[in-house]
Amino acid sequence: MAAAGDDLAGEARFVDAMVPRSARILDAGCGPGRVGGFLADAGHTVVGVDGDPDLIAAAREDHPGPTWLVGDLAEIDLPSKGVGEGFDAIVCAGNVMPFLAPSTRREVLTRLGRHLRLHGRIVVGFGSGRGYEFDHFRDDVNAGELELELELGSWDLRPLTDQSDFIVAVLAHRTAGEVGFG
Secondary structure, three states: OOOOOOOOOHHHHHHHHHOOOOOEEEEEOOOOOHHHHHHHHOOOEEEEEEOOHHHHHHHHHHOOOOEEEEOOHHHOOHHHHOOOOOEEEEEEOOOHHHHOOHHHHHHHHHHHHOOEEEEEEEEEEEEOOOOOOHHHHHHHHHHOOEEEEEEEOOOOOOEOOOOOOEEEEEEEEOOHHHOOOO
16 A cells, blocks of 8 residues: 555544644554554554454564553453553544444444543544445444544545545544543
């Protein structure tokens, strides 16, 4: 993809622009650490979680510094893994949401929300045609403790239209009182 000229850091730059310097960021479904590694190099404290131990091993090798953990996003409980502070931002890029079992998607969004600090935001990006329609995603967001703040059609800030085949959604807690971390 890089050889073809694709922007491999767009997701990370998007999140970097949303947070203060030295923010705490969770890379949920981090894979080999491409997004989290960029954010750590930009000076943020990064924790990455992925269910695939081989991808976590690659992240640890390619991007030393962040905390990389093997874990199921549907059962994520970072304080039990020694990560006791909440996050200023959580990024869930790379089509993670459609790869989840449909029965766990709402739970994943709820659990991610519980790891946010006050005024923290979750950024989710995924493409259409992967078994998770944008309207179903919106339903899952609305059914929980989160609300949709912004929808875009790409990581480079293009507007979301009826023809968009990708969504980037910025989520926040409905009320600060529901935030799991203060």
